[in-house]
Amino acid sequence: MKSPISFVIFVIFLFFLVSSAYPGMKRQHYPCKNLVFYFHDVIYNGKNANNATDAIVGAPQWGNLTILADKFHFGNIAVSVIRAVFDDPITLDNNFHSTPVGRAQGMYMYDTKNTFTAWLAFSFVFNSTEHKGTINFIGADPVLVKSRDISVVGGTRDFFMHRGIATIMTDSYEGDVYFRLRVDIKFYECW
């Protein structure tokens, strides 16, 4: 660093270093925010209308709108598709009776013939002291895999414009009546 010229070169070098670090290039791979929630789904089975947070709203011709079970356990049924709509409480721990901090609203469908695979599109809606706003999710969910990733495609209020990855784990599964999912949300774009 003996002359002004060397400074100019150094500065230009820095300019390209900074420039190259951004669009279209590798971005940081550690989360800027990390949240864990549980959500609780009580499947409508034809009898529990007062407790159910989930209802099947579409099924193919050979299906029916009450019980899930048959469609998966009969090997001779070729295309197994179930569409369900849910409105589930979200809690901070895995206790169904904890005070909900929000609601998970949206839909899932089981859409494969031979494996238990779900496709999900839903929102978390918060209106509590901890969090306000929404987080929006979309992705495929092979439910028998222990943990699987879906996309966090956007959010509002506290989660304004956020993007990230949510890792979903089935925390509990009680027959065809109840399941609990652990959702580990890692935001990589925080705004």
Added chain:
Amino acid sequence: MKSPISFVIFVIFLFFLVSSAYPGMKRQHYPCKNLVFYFHDVIYNGKNANNATDAIVGAPQWGNLTILADKFHFGNIAVSVIRAVFDDPITLDNNFHSTPVGRAQGMYMYDTKNTFTAWLAFSFVFNSTEHKGTINFIGADPVLVKSRDISVVGGTRDFFMHRGIATIMTDSYEGDVYFRLRVDIKFYECW
């Protein structure tokens, strides 16, 4: 600024300032583009097949596929889920008879027991002199709240790769036959 060394320090400081300003950090919170549209939904009620832009395509076992009203007004129905598909004209003002600049296509569902909450996923499709291309939306919509935000997750052509927030307001609601939404789209990523 008396010596070359102080320059180096200054330049390094600038480097970190610029670096820190971007990924994973706060991004700008004022929109790079702002558009307002109205869209008009004529609900199928069993009689208006020629005018309807909306049709209910799924309902739980106790529901039917024509009239919305009952499901909300009967307190003894536990899970109220409606899935509807729409193809609605988009206009620049709140007049149903204005020349449409595009179509809103997608679905919504009412998915909560005790409140009027909708979940939406849809696209705006433009092919007019004003706008060409599509805008894609997803989000939860508590319909009784005056204004509520959903995510703009992407777009094409004029809205290539855009992201943002859309604020939805119910501009008019005529029973179970017609509603009009005002959509105020604020893009924060414009490309």
Added chain:
Amino acid sequence: MKSPISFVIFVIFLFFLVSSAYPGMKRQHYPCKNLVFYFHDVIYNGKNANNATDAIVGAPQWGNLTILADKFHFGNIAVSVIRAVFDDPITLDNNFHSTPVGRAQGMYMYDTKNTFTAWLAFSFVFNSTEHKGTINFIGADPVLVKSRDISVVGGTRDFFMHRGIATIMTDSYEGDVYFRLRVDIKFYECW
């Protein structure tokens, strides 16, 4: 470049140049990754339950859950809505019998009265030597247009946080039983 002052000015100029190049401004418009896939959809027609990869799960009151054809060919049917769920093999070329590299899972719906327009939301799920992870899509698809664009809103694993545009072309269409789509995915955000 005769004095330290001119350096300071030059450096500040560079700072604004770099700053202005990023958020809220034009980003690069050439893809950082480009992939082409084909996916194959065998529509359930009431007889091919063992081969079908697609099933209609919702239709309006006047519809039925087996055959698509009628709804489009009868001019007196006002609102034509079909919701289908699919789980389709993805191949690298246009041969239905090629080894699949993944599955396309999700849903589409035909939602317009007078034109063949679909609305899509689906995921590509890869678990092969070529690709691992998922890619998530959403968008409107006017099926009679030769090529049309939808949004790539996120991804996982190999496609971690990716965004882009997918151009869809109907590569083959055999009546109401089979269609094949060519999907040209251009990622503009690669991470």
